[in-house]
Amino acid sequence: MILDKIIYDKVTVFNLVMILAVFVAAIIISRMIAFYIRRTLKEKVKQDTLEIVIKIITYSFVSAAIFYALTVLGINLSGLMVAGGVAGVILGFASQGIIGNLISGIFLIIERPIKIGDQVNIDNHTGYVEDIRIISTTIRTYDGLYVRIPNQNIFTSSIINYVNHIVRRFEYIVGIRYSDDADKAIKIIKAVIDDHPFALKNPKPQAFVDNFGDNSVNILVRVWSPISEWYSVKMELLLEIKKALEAEGIEIAFPQRVVWFGDRDNEVNKEAGC
Amino acid sequence: MFGTHDIPLSFETENIQLNIQKQNGCFVYQRKCNDEEEEKTLLAKKTTILINPVEPINKPKEITQYLLIDIDTSVIVEPRSTFKIYLTFPVAIGVFIKRVRDYDILDIFTRASQKYTLYGDQQRGVICRYWESLAYSTPPEVDPFQLGILELSIKNTTERWVPVSKAVFNAYGMKIYYSSERVSMKASMEILSESTAETEFFSSPLKKDMKKSLELYNVRKLSVLSSTFTMADGI
Numbered sequence: 001m002i003l004d005k006i007i008y009d010k011v012t013v014f015n016l017v018m019i020l021a022v023f024v025a026a027i028i029i030s031r032m033i034a035f036y037i038r039r040t041l042k043e044k045v046k047q048d049t050l051e052i053v054i055k056i057i058t059y060s061f062v063s064a065a066i067f068y069a070l071t072v073l074g075i076n077l078s079g080l081m082v083a084g085g086v087a088g089v090i091l092g093f094a095s096q097g098i099i100g101n102l103i104s105g106i107f108l109i110i111e112r113p114i115k116i117g118d119q120v121n122i123d124n125h126t127g128y129v130e131d132i133r134i135i136s137t138t139i140r141t142y143d144g145l146y147v148r149i150p151n152q153n154i155f156t157s158s159i160i161n162y163v164n165h166i167v168r169r170f171e172y173i174v175g176i177r178y179s180d181d182a183d184k185a186i187k188i189i190k191a192v193i194d195d196h197p198f199a200l201k202n203p204k205p206q207a208f209v210d211n212f213g214d215n216s217v218n219i220l221v222r223v224w225s226p227i228s229e230w231y232s233v234k235m236e237l238l239l240e241i242k243k244a245l246e247a248e249g250i251e252i253a254f255p256q257r258v259v260w261f262g263d264r265d266n267e268v269n270k271e272a273g274c
Numbered sequence: 275m276f277g278t279h280d281i282p283l284s285f286e287t288e289n290i291q292l293n294i295q296k297q298n299g300c301f302v303y304q305r306k307c308n309d310e311e312e313e314k315t316l317l318a319k320k321t322t323i324l325i326n327p328v329e330p331i332n333k334p335k336e337i338t339q340y341l342l343i344d345i346d347t348s349v350i351v352e353p354r355s356t357f358k359i360y361l362t363f364p365v366a367i368g369v370f371i372k373r374v375r376d377y378d379i380l381d382i383f384t385r386a387s388q389k390y391t392l393y394g395d396q397q398r399g400v401i402c403r404y405w406e407s408l409a410y411s412t413p414p415e416v417d418p419f420q421l422g423i424l425e426l427s428i429k430n431t432t433e434r435w436v437p438v439s440k441a442v443f444n445a446y447g448m449k450i451y452y453s454s455e456r457v458s459m460k461a462s463m464e465i466l467s468e469s470t471a472e473t474e475f476f477s478s479p480l481k482k483d484m485k486k487s488l489e490l491y492n493v494r495k496l497s498v499l500s501s502t503f504t505m506a507d508g509i
Contacts (some may be wrong), residue, residue: 165396194389197334201391201404226337226390226401 009074019069026065030058047117051131052109097152098135104155105134113159121160122149163227167200170223170234174241175216180250182209182217189221192244196237198229216253275367275419276452277485278324281316287419289385292369294323305369307383314380321372323380326487327422327457328368329445331403332382340503341443342393342402343424348439349409351430351465360410361424361441364388364403365457370488377488385420393442394507402442413456413480422450422457425480430465438463438509443473447501450487451479458484463509471509474502 003014034054041050109132114120118129120139127141137154139147162168176185189207193199203224210220221241225233242252275285281294281301291306294316301316331338343361351357364386370377391404408414413423430436441463451458458480465471477486 166399166401167392167396197388198337198390200401201389203392203396224392228337229335 011073015072019065019072022068023062023065026061030061033057046115051116097150100152101135101150104151105132105136107155108132108137108151114154114161118164119162121162122154123157125149166227167203167224168227168230169203170225170230172221172238172241173210174219174221174245175213175253176219176245176250177253178217180217182219184248185219185245185250188244188248188250189219189241192237192240193221193223196233196240198225198233199237200224200226213253215255276326276454278322280322281318281320283323288417290367290383290419292325303369303380305381305383307385310383312381312383316371318371324370324372324377324488326368326370326485327365327418327450327452328382328487328490329448329450330364330366330384330386330405331445332366332490333384333388338390338401338403339445340393340400340402341445342391342404343441343443344404344406345439345441346406346408348437349428350435350437351428353430353433353435356427356429358425358427360413361407361426362405362414362416362421363407363424363459364405365418365420365422367419368488368490379490382490393440393505399507400442403445413458416456418452418455418457422459423480425458425460427460427462428465429462432465432467434468436465436468436509438465438471440505440509441471441473442503442505443475444501444503446491447475448489449475449477450489451484452487453481453484456480456484465509469506469508471505472502473505 003012003017005013007013007016034057037054037057038050108114114122114129114132114137116129116132119127120129122137122139125139125141125147127139127145127147130138130140130146132151134151136148136150139149141147174185174189176182186207186209190205193205193207199205200223205224206222207219210218212218223233223237245252275287275290275292282296283292283294285292289308291304293304294301295304296302301318303312303314303316305312329341331341341363343363345361349357349359364384366382366384366386368379369381369383371380386405389404391402392399393402394400407424413425416423426441428438441461443461448459459475460478460480461473461475463471463473479486
């Protein structure tokens with residue numbers, strides 16, 4: 001029979017078919033488990049933790065299939081390790097970058113300065129972390145671009161993680177006219193902040209006269225918000241502050257210049273014939 | 275308004291209008307509370323609606339599982355003693371719709387003001403729903419559609435007088451009871467040191483005739499690991 005045909009040494013066609021079947025089974029089973037885990041734990045476990053668990057399961061199944069294949073093919077693993085010592089040096093030089101990325105990837109998974117779903121700035125790429133793979137990390141920028149960054153670059157560059165802390169502060173400068181009542185404006189601004197559910201009570205928001213500008217009295221407004229709501233609060237509050245100030249007759253100042261003519265009175269007198 | 279009802283139904287109280295009426299062959303759910311409106315079409319022939327108070331952490335959006343009650347005038351507790359005080363808490367009203375054996379949430383609304391705060395520091399702290407309350411020695415008279423009464427048993431296990439100005443609770447452990455006149459919960463606070471305490475809800479009504487609420491975490495089948503909260507960043 002064709003299945004009993006020896007290909008080399010003691011390895012038959014049947015052995016190869018079995019190896020193929022084990023690989024296919026390992027991939028299918030790991031994907032089924034991943035699908036089941038995603039479905040059942042999606043709302044209970046954080047996405048990044050879920051992805052790490054799924055990766056560990058997938059790699060474990062694939063490793064088991066590789067181990068099975070090596071055993072069936074009669075490859076002695078201890079011999080492979082001795083040979084690996086020599087080959088390792090050669091491969092090491094040849095694949096420095098890949099190994100560096102791989103080790104950086106492992107450290108990134110252990111240290112976890114970034115997690116899947118985080119909003120980050122790495123190497124001047126700002127966006128959401130889509131995936132942390134063993135060799136590279138992918139980012140989806142705010143304008144929808146796909147950016148792949150090798151893990152070694154991430155590990156050696158500074159990372160800004162915008163969502164690592166649970167709260168974040170934003171600030172506005174509200175410039176009012178010199179003729180407006182600054183105390184009243186501050187009271188109105190504080191009331192608007194107090195009315196917004198996600199403008200946090202603590203850390204306390206601040207509103208104070210920061211400086212006297214060329215055209216306006218500048219009130220500095222600082223507000224803390226939960227990190228998940230930060231951007232929407234920032235967008236909503238400024239418009240609400242503007243509306244509330246205008247409703248009370250306080251206007252946002254705009255650049256203006258008053259020009260004085262020193263000899264204006266003489267000109268007027270000449271024209272009048274005095 | 276609280277309790278189970280068959281549709282169609284209609285309720286109106288101060289600042290709350292709730293209707294489920296047949297329109298063009300379908301039931302239409304309409305709710306107005308303060309300035310917020312909600313409308314949904316129910317594709318059902320007949321069903322039962324349950325309206326009861328739920329954990330007040332879902333409006334305007336669920337971002338936390340903690341409730342912080344800021345006590346207006348802080349209370350100072352005698353060493354090695356237990357005292358009861360009464361606080362108010364915001365009431366959120368849940369509208370549930372009957373399924374085969376259980377209920378699904380249809381709508382949540384509240385008349386109470388909404389505000390959030392941070393308890394602890396920015397790295398390890400938690401976001402909490404914020405509520406200010408006076409401390410009462412007897413249950414206060416409040417509008418059950420807006421405010422609930424929390425009976426808080428404070429146990430000072432230390433050797434010193436300890437001031438208490440706030441209490442943080444894990445809302446996933448809330449046990450809410452209701453009647454037509456009041457909404458209530460019972461909780462305990464065990465003071466472990468001058469700045470640390472542990473809080474927990476327990477299942478007991480304020481009055482005998484009160485019914486147990488169907489809480490949201492029950493409906494969502496959330497596996498609650500712990501219903502206690504350790505206040506390690508000041509009390």
